[in-house]
Amino acid sequence: MAKLNTAGQAGKRVAVIGGGWAGCAAAVELAAAGCSVTLFEATRTLGGRARAIEVRGRMLDNGQHILLGAYTGTFRLLRRVGIEPKTALLNLPLQMRYPNLSGGMDFVAPRLPAPWHLVVALLRAKGLGLADKMALARFSSSARWMGWQLNVDCSVAELLERFDQTARLVQLMWRPLCLAALNTPPEYASARVFLAVLRDSLGAGRAASDMLLPRLDLHALFPGAASRFIEQHGGAVRCGAKVTTLLREGGSWRIDATGKAVGGNSSALFDAVVLAVAPPAALTLLDGLPLGDIPARLAAFDYEPITTCYLQYAAAMQLGRPFYALPDDPAIGHWGQFVFDRGQLDGGQAGLCSVVVSASSAAAALDQAVLAQAIAAQLAALFGRPELASPAWSQVITEKRATFACTPGLQRVPTASGLPGLVLAGDYTESDYPATLEAAVRSGAAAATETIAPGAAKPTRSSAA
Numbered sequence: 001m002a003k004l005n006t007a008g009q010a011g012k013r014v015a016v017i018g019g020g021w022a023g024c025a026a027a028v029e030l031a032a033a034g035c036s037v038t039l040f041e042a043t044r045t046l047g048g049r050a051r052a053i054e055v056r057g058r059m060l061d062n063g064q065h066i067l068l069g070a071y072t073g074t075f076r077l078l079r080r081v082g083i084e085p086k087t088a089l090l091n092l093p094l095q096m097r098y099p100n101l102s103g104g105m106d107f108v109a110p111r112l113p114a115p116w117h118l119v120v121a122l123l124r125a126k127g128l129g130l131a132d133k134m135a136l137a138r139f140s141s142s143a144r145w146m147g148w149q150l151n152v153d154c155s156v157a158e159l160l161e162r163f164d165q166t167a168r169l170v171q172l173m174w175r176p177l178c179l180a181a182l183n184t185p186p187e188y189a190s191a192r193v194f195l196a197v198l199r200d201s202l203g204a205g206r207a208a209s210d211m212l213l214p215r216l217d218l219h220a221l222f223p224g225a226a227s228r229f230i231e232q233h234g235g236a237v238r239c240g241a242k243v244t245t246l247l248r249e250g251g252s253w254r255i256d257a258t259g260k261a262v263g264g265n266s267s268a269l270f271d272a273v274v275l276a277v278a279p280p281a282a283l284t285l286l287d288g289l290p291l292g293d294i295p296a297r298l299a300a301f302d303y304e305p306i307t308t309c310y311l312q313y314a315a316a317m318q319l320g321r322p323f324y325a326l327p328d329d330p331a332i333g334h335w336g337q338f339v340f341d342r343g344q345l346d347g348g349q350a351g352l353c354s355v356v357v358s359a360s361s362a363a364a365a366l367d368q369a370v371l372a373q374a375i376a377a378q379l380a381a382l383f384g385r386p387e388l389a390s391p392a393w394s395q396v397i398t399e400k401r402a403t404f405a406c407t408p409g410l411q412r413v414p415t416a417s418g419l420p421g422l423v424l425a426g427d428y429t430e431s432d433y434p435a436t437l438e439a440a441v442r443s444g445a446a447a448a449t450e451t452i453a454p455g456a457a458k459p460t461r462s463s464a465a
Contacts, residue, residue, distance in 0.1 A: 011034075011035075011036055012034075012035045012036060012271050012272065013035075013036050013038075013269070013270045013271045013272075014030050014035045014036065014037050014038075014270060014271065014272045014273070014274065014451060015037075015038050015040060015253070015255050015268075015270040015272075015273045015274070016030070016037060016038070016039045016040065016273075016274045016276060017040050017243045017246070017255070017273065017274065017275050017276060017277055017285070018040070018041065018048065018275065018276035018277035018278075018281075018425075018426075019039055019040070019041030019043075019046040019047070019048065019223065019237070019239065019276075020046075020047060020048020020049060020050070020276060020277075020426070020440060021047070021048060021050055021222060021223070021427075021437055021440040021441055021444070022048075022276045022425040022426045022427060022440040022441065022443045022444040022447070023039060023041070023048070023274065023276030023277075023425060023444060024039070024046060024047075024222060024223050024226040024227075024444065025073075025077050025226070025425075025440065025441045025442075025443075025444025025445055025448075026274045026276055026425050026444035026445070026447045026448045026451075027039045027226065027230050027235065027237075027274075027444075028077060028080060028081060028226050028229050028230060028444075029077075029444065029445050029448035029449075030235075030274070030448045030451060030452070031229065031230045031233035031234070031235045032080065032229075032233065033448065033452055035235075035451075035452075036234060036235065037230055037233075037234075037235035037236070038235065038236045038238060038268075038270070039227075039230060039235065039236070039237045039238065040238050040241045040242075040243050040255070040257055041237070041238065041239045041240070041241065042240070042241065042242040042243070042259070043239065043240070044239050044240050045219065045223075045239060046219065046223035046224070046226070046227055046237070046239065047218055047219055047222075047223040048278075048440075049062070049063070049278075049399055049401070049402055049403075050062070050063060050065065050218050050437060050440075051218055051219060051223065052217035052218050052219035052220070053397070055310070055395050055397075056393065056395070058348075058349070059217045059219065060217070060310055060354075060395065060397070061214075061217055061218045061308070061354075062218075062308065062397050062399055063218075063306050063308050063356070063397070063399055063402060064308055064338070064340050064354045064356050065213075065214060065218070065437060066180065066211050066212070066213060066323075066338075067089065067211075067212040067213075067214070067437065067438070068197075068200070068201050068208065068209065068210065068211065068212070068438075069091075069201075069207045069208045069209060069210035069211075069212065070200035070201055070204060070208040070209075070438075071212075071436075071437070071438040071441075073438055073441045073442040073445060074222075074437055074438050074441045077222065077226075077441050077445070078221070078222060078225075080229070081222065081225040081226050081228070081229040082225055082228075082229070083216075083221065083222065083225050085212070087215070088214065088215055088216050088221060089212040089213060089214055089215060090212065090213045090214075090215055090322060090344075090345055091210050091211075091212050092210065092211045092212070092213065092322065093108060093109045093110065093111055093117070093209075093210060093211070094108070094109040094117070094118075094121070094201065094202075094209040094210065094211060095107060095108040095109065095211065096108075096172065096173055096176065096177070096325050097321065097324055097325060098127070098172070098324060098325050098326070098327065098382075099324055099326070099382040099383045099384075100384075101381070101382055101383065101384045102326065102327050102382045103127075103327065104127055104172055104325065104327055105125060105126060105127030105128050105172050105173075106125065106126040106127055107121055107122075107125040107126075107127075107128070107173070108121060108124075109121040109206070109209065111206065112206065113205075113206055114204065114205050114206045114209075117206045117209070118140065118202060118209075122136060122137060127172070128168070128169065128172075129166075129168070131166055132166045132168050132169045135163070135164060135165045135166045135169050136165075136169055136173070138163060138164070139160075139163045139165060140202060140203075142163055143195060143198065143199075143202075143203065144203060146195075148195045148196065148198060148199030148203050149192070149195065150191055150192045150195060153190055153191060153192040153408040153409050154191050154408055155186065155187060155188050155189060155190075155191060155408055156174070156178050156182075156186035156187075156189040156190070156191050156194045157186045157187045157188075157189075158191065159191035159194070159195075160174055160186065170186075171327070172325075172327070174186065176325055176328075176337055176338070178194055179337060179358040179359055180337070180338070180356075180358060181194065181197045181434055181436070182194060182197075182403075182406040182434040182435075183304045183306060183358045183359055183402060183403040183406070183434070183435065184304055184359060184403075184405050184406045184407065184434075185359050188405070188407055188408075189406055189407065189408075190406050190407055190408045190409075190410065190434075191408065192408070192432075193406050193432065193433070193434050196432040196433060197433065197434065213322060213323065213340065213345055214345065215345050215346055216346070217346075238257070238259075238261040238262055239261055240259045240260050240261040241257045241258070241259040241261040241262045241266075242257060242258050242259050243255055243256070243257045243285065244256050244257065244258055245267075245285075246273065246275070246285045246286070246289075248289070248419065248422075249269065251271075251420075251421075252269040252270060252271060252421075253269065253270045253271075253272070253273045253421055253422065254267060254268070254269055254270075255267070255268055255269075255270060255273070270421075271421060272421040272422070272423070272451045273421060273422050273423070274423050274424075274425050274444075274447045274448070274451060275417075275422065275423070275424050275425070276424075276425035276426055276443075276444065276447065277426070278401065278426070279298040279299070279301050279404075279413075279426075279428060280298075282298055282424070282426075283295060283298050283299060286298075289417075289419065289422075290418075290419070291417055291418060291419065292418060294413055294414070294417065294418075294424075297411050297412065297413050298413060300410075300411065301404045301405070301410075301428060302404065302405040302407075303400070303401040303402070303403065303404055303405060304358075304359045304360075304361070304402060304403055304404070304405050305359070305360045305361055305364050305398055305399060305400045305401070305402050306356065306357070306358055306359075306360055306398070306399050306402035306403070307335075307356075307357040307360035307363050307364050307371070307396060307397070307398040307399075308354055308355070308356055308357075308396070308397045308398075309336065309354070309355045309357070309371065309372050309375045309394060309395075309396050309397075310352060310353070310354050310355075310394060310395040310396075310397070311352070311353045311354075311355065311372065311375070311376055311379070311388075311391040311394050312351060312352050312353075312391055312392045312393050312394070313351040313352070313353065313387070313388070313391055313392065314351050314392070315343075315350040315351045316350075316351065317343075317350075317351045317387070317388075318341060318343060318344065319339070319341040319344075319353070319383070321341070321344075322340065322341055322344040322345060323338060323339060323340040323341065324338070324339050325337065325338055326338060326339055326355070326378065326379075326382060327382075328357075330362060330363070333374040333377065333378065334374075334378045334382075335355075335357050335360075335363045335371065335374060335375055335378065336355035336356065336357055336375050336378055336379070337356055337357060337358055338355070338356045339353055339354070339355045339356075339379060340353065340354045340355075340356075341353060342354055353379070353391075355375050355378075355379070357375075360398065364398040364400070368396040369394075371396055372391075372394035372395075372396055373394075376388060376389050376390070376391055376394070377389050402435075403427070403434070403435035404427075404428050404435050406434045406435065412428055412429055412430045412431065413426075413428060413429050413430065414429065414430050415429055415430065415443065415446045415447055415450050416450050416454070416455070420454075421451075423447045423450045423451055424447065425440075425443045425444045425446070425447035426440065426443055427439040427440040427443060429443045429446070429447075431443065
């Protein structure tokens, strides 16, 4: 983010509505600039759709995240609030590694300068035939020649077909990457957005393609530290405070809120507002305001769920690596796409595995116990370890609106609302990234910029390429 002149911001009253990662990022940037910030969050905890929840006396994330080395906005904000990425995140080279008995592949990039890390990874890759390797090399070189851009958007499946990607490569590489990055099946995922993710990982410097796994729970990783930062800079964090009214009064904005955090009911005037809530909630608060086509864009989003299945085994249980890709095949009860050994990330979670099912509408429709048992059986079969079929306990967590469906030609929402002092933040705002933590953090930073210097914010495009 470009350095702004923050003179004159001291005492500027700014309300941030929504305590997800976008709202927390906006509040941190505004507090750092000297604004008097009040952060309103309707629930009892910060983090939004990337939060920690208490289960069986321990904190579990409501979803497992992989960050990329290209996520410069996230790392900058972590450092600002006192979290050092080098210790808070396990850094692994780009990889797509399957259990030995899965019939998958083993693709891992050595720590060499780009593009040699990919060249060597491709030459060494196991489980891919010559035709698969040639198809991957052809796709990568063609995408570079295109500048990782498309003039006309299409589905990821159509893009892969254009470049003659083999069925095996699609199943083992492109499909899981698309689901992990966009949480949208390749049959109707945006190829333009997918290429932007690949541009900043496969197409950038070697470090940009690194895969980073949180060692802390999601609350401790950023929202908790953000809350402390805001309060240390004179701001206020109001969890359990639901904003019910947003009205323009003269040159100010009136916010009515209800909840214990505001003494039952409150009404206050602010110089500016950052609205960082999900589109349905934003539509309710923005009702009646002259906002052009913004309400129609907010109403047009569809959503995809993500399901995470936690399986607790004996503390001595370990997988060979911190995480593996899994071949998913719902027809035979194989729902999981990635498994993470939480004990290798957080020493306090020994024997705990988390298995992720992206775009999980079909899986989420199953009985939770049935789904957990199917996933446990999947691990036992793929790793050749019968004991994995019988965890001590399981917990299934489904975030029903985890992300928007990232479809071709989707019109996202601008940061600037067109009304003085009102800006929008969220991973659904204009960006070349899908609904990721990085998109949320960058949108929050852009919203803060727009609040401090109207007209200065640009769509949250990556600078990693």
